Amino acid sequence: MNIVQRIAKNTIILLTANAISKVIGFFYVMYTARYLGTEGFGILSFALAFTGIFGVFTDMGLGTLMVREVAKEKSLVEKYLGNITIIKSILAISTFGIIVLLINFLNYPEQTIKVVYLIALSVIFNSFSEMFYSIFRAYEKMEYQSFGQILSSALMLSGALLAINQGFSIIGFASIYFMVSVIILIYSFVLYILKFAKLKIEIDWDFWKQCIKEAWPMGGMAICIMIYFRIDVVMLSLMKGDTAVGLYSAAYRLSEISTIIPSMFMASIFPIMSKYHKNYKSSFIKTYGKSVKYLFSLALPMALSITLLAKPIINLIYGNEFAGSVRALQILIWASAIMYATMVMGTTYVTANRQMVNFKLAIVAVILNIVLNLLLIPKYSYLGASAATVATEAFGFFVGNFFLNKWGYKINIVNIYLLPIIALFAFGITSIILLNMNVHILIVLPICITIYCLLIYKLGITKDDKQLFKKIFDISNIKVVGKRI
Numbered sequence: 151m152n153i154v155q156r157i158a159k160n161t162i163i164l165l166t167a168n169a170i171s172k173v174i175g176f177f178y179v180m181y182t183a184r185y186l187g188t189e190g191f192g193i194l195s196f197a198l199a200f201t202g203i204f205g206v207f208t209d210m211g212l213g214t215l216m217v218r219e220v221a222k223e224k225s226l227v228e229k230y231l232g233n234i235t236i237i238k239s240i241l242a243i244s245t246f247g248i249i250v251l252l253i254n255f256l257n258y259p260e261q262t263i264k265v266v267y268l269i270a271l272s273v274i275f276n277s278f279s280e281m282f283y284s285i286f287r288a289y290e291k292m293e294y295q296s297f298g299q300i301l302s303s304a305l306m307l308s309g310a311l312l313a314i315n316q317g318f319s320i321i322g323f324a325s326i327y328f329m330v331s332v333i334i335l336i337y338s339f340v341l342y343i344l345k346f347a348k349l350k351i352e353i354d355w356d357f358w359k360q361c362i363k364e365a366w367p368m369g370g371m372a373i374c375i376m377i378y379f380r381i382d383v384v385m386l387s388l389m390k391g392d393t394a395v396g397l398y399s400a401a402y403r404l405s406e407i408s409t410i411i412p413s414m415f416m417a418s419i420f421p422i423m424s425k426y427h428k429n430y431k432s433s434f435i436k437t438y439g440k441s442v443k444y445l446f447s448l449a450l451p452m453a454l455s456i457t458l459l460a461k462p463i464i465n466l467i468y469g470n471e472f473a474g475s476v477r478a479l480q481i482l483i484w485a486s487a488i489m490y491a492t493m494v495m496g497t498t499y500v501t502a503n504r505q506m507v508n509f510k511l512a513i514v515a516v517i518l519n520i521v522l523n524l525l526l527i528p529k530y531s532y533l534g535a536s537a538a539t540v541a542t543e544a545f546g547f548f549v550g551n552f553f554l555n556k557w558g559y560k561i562n563i564v565n566i567y568l569l570p571i572i573a574l575f576a577f578g579i580t581s582i583i584l585l586n587m588n589v590h591i592l593i594v595l596p597i598c599i600t601i602y603c604l605l606i607y608k609l610g611i612t613k614d615d616k617q618l619f620k621k622i623f624d625i626s627n628i629k630v631v632g633k634r635i
Contacts, residue, residue, distance in 0.1 A: 167296030168410045174303035178310050179403050180467045182323060183396070185314050188471055192387070192396030193262055193320055197269040199383035199399075200253065205273035206376040207245045208238055211368030213284040215361060220288035227285060231342075232352035233361065238281060242274045256388075261321065268324035275331035282338035285346060294341055298334055305330045371496075374512030378519050378542065382535040385523050390531050398532035400468050401478035408452055408486045412445050412493040435559050441494045443566045447610065449490035450574040451602045455595055456483045458581060462591075474532075481536035488543040495550035498559065507553060515546050573605040 183191045216230045249270045253263050279298070286294040309326035316322075343349065383402075386395045456463070460479045464472055499508035519542040526534025554560075577598045584594045 163292045163296050167293075167299050168414050171299045171303040172407050172410055174300070174307050176407070176467070178303070178307045179400075181307075181314060182310050183400055183468050183472065185310075186320060186323070188396035188400075189392045190320050190396075191399065192392030192394070193265060194323060195395050195399035196383055196387040196392065197262070197265045197324065199380035199387075200266060201249060201270040201273045203373075203376050203380045203384070204245050204249050204252075205270070205277060206369070206373045207248075208242045208274055208277040209280065209369060209372065210241060210362075211365035211370070211372055212237065212361060213280055214368045214372075215365040216281070216284040217288045220285065224289070227288070227346065228348065228350050229352070229354075229357065230361075231281070231285065232350045233354055233357050234281065235278075235349065235351060236353060237358060237361070238278065242277060246270055246274060261319075264321050265324040268321070268328045272327040272331035275328075275335045279331070279335045279338045282342045285342060289346070291345075294338075294345070298337055298341075301337060302330055302334050305333060368509075370509045371512050374509070374516045378512070378516050381516075381520060382523050382527075382539065385520075385527055386532055386535055389527050394532045397472060397474045398478055398535055400464070400472045401475040401482055401532075401536070404463065404467070404479055405456075405482040405486045408456065408483065409489050409493070411448065412490045415441065415445065416493050416497045438494065438498045438554075438559060439566065442491050443610075445490040445494060446566060447570045447573075447606055449487040450570050451577060451599055453483045453487035454574060454577055454581070455599070456480075458591060458595065478532055478536045481533065481540060485536075485540040485543040488540070488547050492543060492546050492550055495547075495554060498554060499550075504553075504557070511546070511549055511553070514549075515542050518542050518545055569610040570606065573602045573609075576605060577602045 182194070186194065212234045216234065220227050220230060249266065253266045258266075283295045283298065286292065306326060309330065310323065312318075313322045313326060339349075383395055383399060386398055457480045460483075461476045464476045464479060468475065496508060498504075519538055522538035522541055523535055526538050528534075530537070580598045580601055581594050584597065585591070
């Protein structure tokens with residue numbers, strides 16, 4: 151199997167698993183939000199955001215470091231896992247203590263505090279599961295992680311349905327997160343022992359220093375990202391209350407689903423880009439450019455389609471109580487569209503060993519996001535938080551492009567960015583004309599998407615792209631039991 155096919159295979163495996171997980175998760179969110187209402191859903195969303203911010207401290211970039219280094223040298227797997235297990239244990243205990251102290255200091259109601267405790271424990275257990283997932287990714291065995299994700303989603307939905315049937319309180323829903331995290335940790339640990347190697351606990355101080363030195367910029371980056379993605383919910387909770395959090399989180403959850411494709415694609419391509427940067431610089435730049443081109447071209451019609459369908463989507467999933475989430479979704483989906491490109495840039499920074507610069511840019515983005523939230527939330531509530539998210543993503547997009555070009559990772563700006571924007575403009579104009587003619591939206595969208603795709607194909611798809619697609623689907627290069635088909 152050639153490298154292109156390996157990327158395609160791993161991406162398809164992860165996308166399929168995530169699609170299944172997100173479909174299951176879709177029903178979980180729908181049933182949970184409808185059952186708990188805007189206020190209860192707001193409390194649960196706050197607990198997830200609050201613990202998520204601190205949960206990053208249980209990893210500090212060690213998982214990403216393992217993927218990068220074990221992908222290069224498989225014999226190091228026991229060395230990394232044995233030492234990192236102890237480091238993560240120390241970090242996990244410290245993190246839980248900080249969460250307990252801070253949530254009590256903020257003087258939240260007893261019910262909210264109990265929910266935070268349970269969610270915090272689930273975050274810690276999930277952190278250890280992710281440690282094993284890092285090994286699966288390094289070996290490019292994405293199917294193991296994929297099954298774990300599906301199992302987790304299925305258990306969450308089953309737990310939610312049981313909780314609704316039994317009339318559980320919000321604390322009961324928080325308990326589901328904890329119990330599922332324990333089960334998934336057991337699954338990932340057993341699979342690692344059976345398929346890869348033994349877990350040999352080790353304390354190598356020099357190795358610890360080396361790991362922490364290499365990982366902390368990536369860990370700092372992860373902390374910045376988590377603060378950036380979750381601080382708006384915490385600030386909304388403190389400034390506007392649980393109902394505003396519920397309305398915002400309902401829209402945010404849906405916009406987040408749209409980033410499945412870029413996140414799974416980059417998870418698949420990360421080990422290969424790490425190898426390319428070390429040995430094949432031109433292939434590294436080409437892979438980066440192609441990744442941005444395809445994902446950005448996919449992001450724009452996705453965002454405009456969801457913008458047009460926001461109202462029926464919210465009504466279908468959450469009901470009339472969440473009508474205020476419509477405008478938030480119409481704003482937030484454009485942040486997700488920008489992320490299709492910025493995720494590629496972030497991965498490129500790490501694989502190119504530019505994580506320190508990436509970390510510094512992330513700090514600036516976090517500060518910008520907090521300032522924007524402080525300015526916009528008091529007046530515009532959750533809509534202000536939505537706008538702050540889009541503005542911060544746009545900042546990261548432009549600055550990220552600037553530095554990559556400065557370092558020599560130059561890509562065809564016209565072909566990658568300008569042509570999809572022109573095609574999107576045609577999409578938008580066509581949709582306005584047809585909607586003004588009272589054509590149903592479900593007829594308008596297929597017509598507009600077809601126009602968009604034709605323009606991209608005619609103006610943006612090169613001979614090189616066509617050859618690449620041919621390689622992906624060239625089954626003559628796929629090996630079965632050591633033999634070519």
